[in-house]
Amino acid sequence: MTNIVLSNLVAGIEPSPTEETSFLANTLKRQGVDVISFAQGEPDFDTPNYIKKAAIKAINEGFTKYTDVGGIIELKEAVVEKLKRQNNLEYDISGVIIGNGGKQLLYEAFATLCNPGDEVLIPTPCYVSYADQIRLTGARAVFVPTTEENEFVPCLEDVQKLWNPKVKVFVINSPCNPTGAVFPQEETRRIMDFLVENKTFVITDEVYEYLLYDGAKHISPAALDPKYKQWCIVVNSLSKTYAMTGWRIGYAAGPKEIINGMNSLQGHLTGNVNSIAQKAAAEALLGPQDDIARMVEEYAKRKDYMVNRINSIEGLSCIEPKGAFYVFANVKNLFGRTYNGNKLENDKDVANFFLKAAHVAVVPGIAFAYEGYVRFVFAKSLGTIKEGLDRIEKAIGELT
Ligand code: GLU
Numbered sequence: 001m002t003n004i005v006l007s008n009l010v011a012g013i014e015p016s017p018t019e020e021t022s023f024l025a026n027t028l029k030r031q032g033v034d035v036i037s038f039a040q041g042e043p044d045f046d047t048p049n050y051i052k053k054a055a056i057k058a059i060n061e062g063f064t065k066y067t068d069v070g071g072i073i074e075l076k077e078a079v080v081e082k083l084k085r086q087n088n089l090e091y092d093i094s095g096v097i098i099g100n101g102g103k104q105l106l107y108e109a110f111a112t113l114c115n116p117g118d119e120v121l122i123p124t125p126c127y128v129s130y131a132d133q134i135r136l137t138g139a140r141a142v143f144v145p146t147t148e149e150n151e152f153v154p155c156l157e158d159v160q161k162l163w164n165p166k167v168k169v170f171v172i173n174s175p176c177n178p179t180g181a182v183f184p185q186e187e188t189r190r191i192m193d194f195l196v197e198n199k200t201f202v203i204t205d206e207v208y209e210y211l212l213y214d215g216a217k218h219i220s221p222a223a224l225d226p227k228y229k230q231w232c233i234v235v236n237s238l239s240k241t242y243a244m245t246g247w248r249i250g251y252a253a254g255p256k257e258i259i260n261g262m263n264s265l266q267g268h269l270t271g272n273v274n275s276i277a278q279k280a281a282a283e284a285l286l287g288p289q290d291d292i293a294r295m296v297e298e299y300a301k302r303k304d305y306m307v308n309r310i311n312s313i314e315g316l317s318c319i320e321p322k323g324a325f326y327v328f329a330n331v332k333n334l335f336g337r338t339y340n341g342n343k344l345e346n347d348k349d350v351a352n353f354f355l356k357a358a359h360v361a362v363v364p365g366i367a368f369a370y371e372g373y374v375r376f377v378f379a380k381s382l383g384t385i386k387e388g389l390d391r392i393e394k395a396i397g398e399l400t
């Protein structure tokens with residue numbers, strides 16, 4: 001037998017925990033187990049019709065060939081228009097790139113900015129892929145833990161404690177996955193002033209910018225002060241806003257030297273994004289935007305139900321998310337209890353227990369570099385959320 005040894009690069013990363021948990025839930029479903037999955041963050045709505053029609057038109061017109069690596073001009077212009085309209089940010093198309101989802105662009109941005117030995121500061125809890133993407137560049141992710149008491153918002157003093165001359169990049173993800181925190185403008189400004197003074201780039205991941213509740217507002221950190229923009233790489237995606245997860249469309253905007261670097265890298269990795277999806281994306285950005293409000297209104301109802309319900313279940317608690325579609329629930333009160341003779345010792349045990357005893361999939365906090373919590377997705381129907389939480393409540397009631 002061949003002794004297969006993977007490269008240090010790939011052996012050094014873990015499979016994406018959200019993709020992995022979702023795969024596990026889907027595999028169980030295929031085996032006939034009635035699993036409810038609150039694992040992967042994706043809208044349960046269908047892609048709006050006007051977007052689908054643009055894709056069908058593109059196919060019928062034979063728009064099915066390679067495009068420029070960084071995207072078709074029509075879509076880049078739509079992105080420029082959207083950034084002006086929605087974010088009050090002015091770019092020209094040389095400062096914009098289209099990628100295969102936000103995830104690819106995040107990696108390209110890290111890889112374009114970081115050398116081995118550099119550091120990237122990330123407030124935690126944080127999105128599951130940042131640390132491994134950074135590891136792939138040879139740089140090191142350094143976590144800046146936030147607290148539940150402070151609603152998972154980072155503060156300048158904590159950033160200052162960890163900043164050092166090796167820090168090349170800081171990551172802002174607001175609204176935040178997995179906490180739903182929306183970072184207040186004042187604190188973001190204080191942090192941005194410090195970073196810009198210290199010539200630190202900021203990757204601002206804004207994929208949940210439209211999913212806001214109870215009056216919360218999103219302002220891109222790049223737009224808070226004219227001096228910030230040249231230090232920012234704004235990363236965004238159509239997946240969550242337009243229920244287009246499977247289409248794989250994201251975009252980034254930033255200084256053109258950086259965008260050019262990302263473009264070169266993308267040219268060797270994937271080439272252009274699917275030509276048909278690009279046409280659909282241009283239509284999504286320029287067409288009627290009413291579907292977003294309709295979806296957000298639904299998410300808000302589900303959020304209210306999920307938060308109230310989680311707080312009513314003994315052993316679980318959560319704060320109210322202000323954005324995105326996640327609840328980051330504290331499960332520490334379940335530690336020490338026993339399921340089938342096995343003691344629950346950490347959030348991974350709790351997630352396993354939910355899956356085994358209640359057939360409900362959630363992602364453990366450790367996947368977000370933050371222990372003691374599990375993440376629930378509320379982009380599910382109210383009926384599904386109710387059923388999932390009923391099952392969890394029952395299973396917790398049976399713990400000893
Ligand atoms: N599943 C996607 C991802 O891992 C969406 C986001 C999420 O579930 O956190 O990139």
